[in-house]
Amino acid sequence: MNNSYVLFSKGQIKIQQMAIVLVGFAIFFALVSVFFFSFNLSSVEDAALAARQAQAQQRVLALAGSPEFSWTLDDCASCVDLDKVIALKNATYRSGLWGSTIALVQIRQLYPVASERECTSTTYPACSTTTLYRDSAPYTSEEAFVALCRYDAEQGKQCVLGKLLLGVKSP
Amino acid sequence: MNRKAQEEIVGFVAVVVLVMIIGVIYLTISLRSSEPQAVDSAELRQFLQSTTEYTTECTLGLSNEPLALGRLFEACREKASCGNGKESCAVLNASVRGLIDGGLKPTTGHPLEAFTFTVHYVQNTSQGTLTTPFFTLSKSSCKNSTLRSATEFYPAKGGFIRARLEVCP
Numbered sequence: 001m002n003n004s005y006v007l008f009s010k011g012q013i014k015i016q017q018m019a020i021v022l023v024g025f026a027i028f029f030a031l032v033s034v035f036f037f038s039f040n041l042s043s044v045e046d047a048a049l050a051a052r053q054a055q056a057q058q059r060v061l062a063l064a065g066s067p068e069f070s071w072t073l074d075d076c077a078s079c080v081d082l083d084k085v086i087a088l089k090n091a092t093y094r095s096g097l098w099g100s101t102i103a104l105v106q107i108r109q110l111y112p113v114a115s116e117r118e119c120t121s122t123t124y125p126a127c128s129t130t131t132l133y134r135d136s137a138p139y140t141s142e143e144a145f146v147a148l149c150r151y152d153a154e155q156g157k158q159c160v161l162g163k164l165l166l167g168v169k170s171p
Numbered sequence: 172m173n174r175k176a177q178e179e180i181v182g183f184v185a186v187v188v189l190v191m192i193i194g195v196i197y198l199t200i201s202l203r204s205s206e207p208q209a210v211d212s213a214e215l216r217q218f219l220q221s222t223t224e225y226t227t228e229c230t231l232g233l234s235n236e237p238l239a240l241g242r243l244f245e246a247c248r249e250k251a252s253c254g255n256g257k258e259s260c261a262v263l264n265a266s267v268r269g270l271i272d273g274g275l276k277p278t279t280g281h282p283l284e285a286f287t288f289t290v291h292y293v294q295n296t297s298q299g300t301l302t303t304p305f306f307t308l309s310k311s312s313c314k315n316s317t318l319r320s321a322t323e324f325y326p327a328k329g330g331f332i333r334a335r336l337e338v339c340p
């Protein structure tokens with residue numbers, strides 16, 4: 001069998017080169033576009049996440065600002081009165097207070113680090129967690145930073161950093 | 172004719188490789204040189220507002236009541252000493268470090284890898300706004316292209332204090 005040679009004319013080679021260059025450029029710009037849109041999309045997702053977090057925090061802060069939680073000795077929007085919270089934990093009427101959508105209401109001390117135990121009227125204030133309500137239902141957690149304050153007869157207002165956690169039942 | 176075609180193909184490949192190398196270098200430089208972009212964070216703002224009320228170990232003058240962190244900024248600016256002999260700025264440093272490490276734990280549960288906390292005294296003068304930094308606390312540097320931030324303002328004599336916290340997501 002004879003060897004066969006395919007001879008391209010110079011014009012054909014030029015056309016092939018141009019086609020390959022065009023395809024290369026198309027692929028290059030497609031890749032750049034993919035990178036660009038993926039970066040933009042991630043920033044939109046971040047913004048949506050931040051908006052959801054802000055909404056959740058507003059719900060938790062609304063609870064922190066309620067008369068059962070709020071610090072009223074001076075003007076402090078982010079303060080929770082721990083003495084009130086302990087009194088509320090011991091109250092008998094609180095079972096119907098949280099409504100049907102709440103599965104968890106909890107306050108945690110973050111800093112300074114306290115003994116890892118539940119706050120009761122005997123352990124308070126040397127404790128870290130106060131659980132006001134807990135349901136066995138599954139929930140999604142919403143939380144916000146608060147200042148946990150109590151009144152000390154000698155040193156006045158004493159505040160630590162904490163978080164108020166709200167467990168909202170999953171639909 | 173065949174040899175000329177080969178030369179054309181080699182030239183074409185060289186051009187393509189050159190364009191790709193230039194593209195890669197451009198992308199690398201543009202991605203590296205971009206400054207980290209700060210995104211305002213409601214969580215951090217809430218953190219700053221809550222830590223304002225945190226009771227420090229510093230008392231001033233004859234008062235027996237320890238200062239809240241929000242008032243300790245002013246004491247640090249004036250380089251005041253606390254009742255226990257410690258410098259107010261040293262107490263501020265320890266308090267802020269503890270609050271950030273203890274309060275801002277990512278999902279891993281470990282303290283943040285990188286943050287910057289800066290406090291400025293801002294004063295309106297006849298020449299304009301005068302901003303003087305007087306306290307900075309930072310840990311490592313943020314390598315991410317975006318970071319979360321929040322700013323909080325506190326009243327001070329003759330102006331106000333601006334505290335800004337930036338953390339890696």
